[in-house]
Amino acid sequence: MSDLDKLSKLISAFRALPGVGYKTAQRYAYGVLNMKMEDVNNFAQSLIDAKQNIHFCKECGNFSEKEICDHCLKNNAEIICVVAEPKDVAIMEKLKNFNGAFHVLHGCINPLEHKSPNDIRIKELVARVQKHHTKEVIMATNPDVPGDTTAYYIAELLKPFGVKVTRIAQGVSMGTDLEYADEVTLNRAIELRNSL
Amino acid sequence: MSDLDKLSKLISAFRALPGVGYKTAQRYAYGVLNMKMEDVNNFAQSLIDAKQNIHFCKECGNFSEKEICDHCLKNNAEIICVVAEPKDVAIMEKLKNFNGAFHVLHGCINPLEHKSPNDIRIKELVARVQKHHTKEVIMATNPDVPGDTTAYYIAELLKPFGVKVTRIAQGVSMGTDLEYADEVTLNRAIELRNSL
Numbered sequence: 001m002s003d004l005d006k007l008s009k010l011i012s013a014f015r016a017l018p019g020v021g022y023k024t025a026q027r028y029a030y031g032v033l034n035m036k037m038e039d040v041n042n043f044a045q046s047l048i049d050a051k052q053n054i055h056f057c058k059e060c061g062n063f064s065e066k067e068i069c070d071h072c073l074k075n076n077a078e079i080i081c082v083v084a085e086p087k088d089v090a091i092m093e094k095l096k097n098f099n100g101a102f103h104v105l106h107g108c109i110n111p112l113e114h115k116s117p118n119d120i121r122i123k124e125l126v127a128r129v130q131k132h133h134t135k136e137v138i139m140a141t142n143p144d145v146p147g148d149t150t151a152y153y154i155a156e157l158l159k160p161f162g163v164k165v166t167r168i169a170q171g172v173s174m175g176t177d178l179e180y181a182d183e184v185t186l187n188r189a190i191e192l193r194n195s196l
Numbered sequence: 197m198s199d200l201d202k203l204s205k206l207i208s209a210f211r212a213l214p215g216v217g218y219k220t221a222q223r224y225a226y227g228v229l230n231m232k233m234e235d236v237n238n239f240a241q242s243l244i245d246a247k248q249n250i251h252f253c254k255e256c257g258n259f260s261e262k263e264i265c266d267h268c269l270k271n272n273a274e275i276i277c278v279v280a281e282p283k284d285v286a287i288m289e290k291l292k293n294f295n296g297a298f299h300v301l302h303g304c305i306n307p308l309e310h311k312s313p314n315d316i317r318i319k320e321l322v323a324r325v326q327k328h329h330t331k332e333v334i335m336a337t338n339p340d341v342p343g344d345t346t347a348y349y350i351a352e353l354l355k356p357f358g359v360k361v362t363r364i365a366q367g368v369s370m371g372t373d374l375e376y377a378d379e380v381t382l383n384r385a386i387e388l389r390n391s392l
Contacts, residue, residue, distance in 0.1 A: 003266045007259060010246040013239040018227040030283055031214040032243055033250055033259060040247040043209040044240035047228055050206040051236040054229055063203060063229060070199045087226055 007033075059128070061104035061121050062089045077101040077132035082125060082154065084108050084141045092140060100138075103128065108146035109153055115146075117153060125154065129163055136164045143170050203229075255324070257300035257317050258285045273297040273328035278321060278350065280304050280337045288336060296334070299324065304342035305349055311342075313349060321350065325359055332360045339366050 007029055014025035032040055056062070057069035063086050064070070071093075079100030083089055089102045105120040107113075129137065137158060141147035155165040171189035172181050181189075203225055210221035228236055252258070253265035259282050260266070267289075275296030279285055285298045301316040303309075325333065333354060337343035351361040367385035368377050377385075 003261045004250070004259060006242070006246045006249050006261060009242045013242045016227075016231065016235065016239070017224045019223070026283065026286070027215065028213045029246065030281075031212075032247060035212065035247070037247055039212065040243050043212070044243045046202070046205045046209045047236050047240045047243075050202045050225065051228060051231070051233055053202050054200070063200060065199045065202060085226075087222065090222070 056104075060089075060102045061106060061124065062086050062102060072101060075099060075101045077128055077134050079136045079138065080125070080128065080134050081138045081140050084147065084150075088140065100136075105141070105150065108141055108150040110146040110149075113146075120150070122154060122157065126157065126161075129158060129161055134163050136166060139165065139167045143168075252300075256285075256298045257302060257320065258282050258298060268297060271295060271297045273324055273330050275332045275334065276321070276324065276330050277334045277336050280343065280346070284336065296332075301337070301346065304337055304346040306342040306345075316346070318350060318353065322353065322357075325354060325357055330359050332362060335361065335363045339364075 010029045010032065011022070011025045014020055014028045015022065017025075020028070032043070035043075053065045054063050055065075055067075057064040057067070057072055059068050059072040062069055062071070071089075077100070079098075080103050081092060081098060081100055082103045082105060083092060084105050084107060086104055089104060092098060092102065103121070103125050105122065105125070107115050107120045109115055109117055109120065125137070128134065137154070139151035139154060141150050151165075151167050155167075158165050169192065170185070171192060172178065172185060178186070206225045206228065207218070207221045210216055210224045211218065213221075216224070228239070231239075249261045250259050251261075251263075253260040253262070253268055255264050255268040258265055258267070267285075273296070276299050277288060277294060277296055278299045278301060279288060280301050280303060282300055285300060288294060288298065299317070299321050301318065301321070303311050303316045305311055305313055305316065321333075324330065333350070335347035335350060337346050347361075347363050351363075354361050365388065366381070367388060368374065368381060374382070
């Protein structure tokens, strides 16, 4: 409808968000029309504020409003936990028994997506390890082919620096019913079994 | 994290959208951070533009940028299709064999949600029917208890005006496997069977 151009534009804007199709975008747009003007203004402002003020921390590569993020200022890099994406830091930060630093690669080595080691922040990780005399690097990339490849690649690369490189444990999840666990996971769980 | 206040605010803003939980809001926020500044500015502007310019059409109650929407200007109200929400107009508009006017009730009669006949746009419908000497009112509210209640209520109310009130057909959907059709639908389909 010609008299609803602005609604169509808003629907298109919502469709640019990850995983949002037409029907969902339409629901969100109607949701916005039902909000108070003040809330819509705040929503618009928060979009611009976030985009304008949040950059990547020069040290760890995570999102931050500062040049060096609070996490990097607070923690030394004796132990570095390496993750693929900023969202993974948010998850790992919730864990109470990890107090080290983070390093965000912004992707994993993945030939199918044309991501080579030079396309992700591996150089920066090596520089950090050298600079801070890091004792351990924990590879917390996803347990899939690109994640595993990246972990092994970095482990090889860091060997000359005498740093210990570890990988988060893989096996059956807590609370899983073995009946529904997939074969690859079960095989891995048996292969990496621990003595009691 | 204190240096990511603006990210938290953006996540909260997304959570205000219908059906969006924390994880989804977080994914959208990261999506925004990965957009170009220009696209984020356009997104913010489209929110404000839509909210500022889109109001309810005085005639049919649907969203419009004008006082009377294009649809109401173009179509006479000889046949009025009554729906519960503006989103239903968007769906009905796609049908090729309906050329009449629409009327949006903005809800259905629903005691559980404290919606009485006075809380929805029934008065306005009666006024329209009288003014335009409408010949038929098609009740296209949802086929559920509030939708049916509203349809019957309006049918009773419009009796004195000599207008024909019809209800969209209920039965099994095209392509349904009878095995999976629910009992209420099947019973309704038998009750309302047509001769061939």
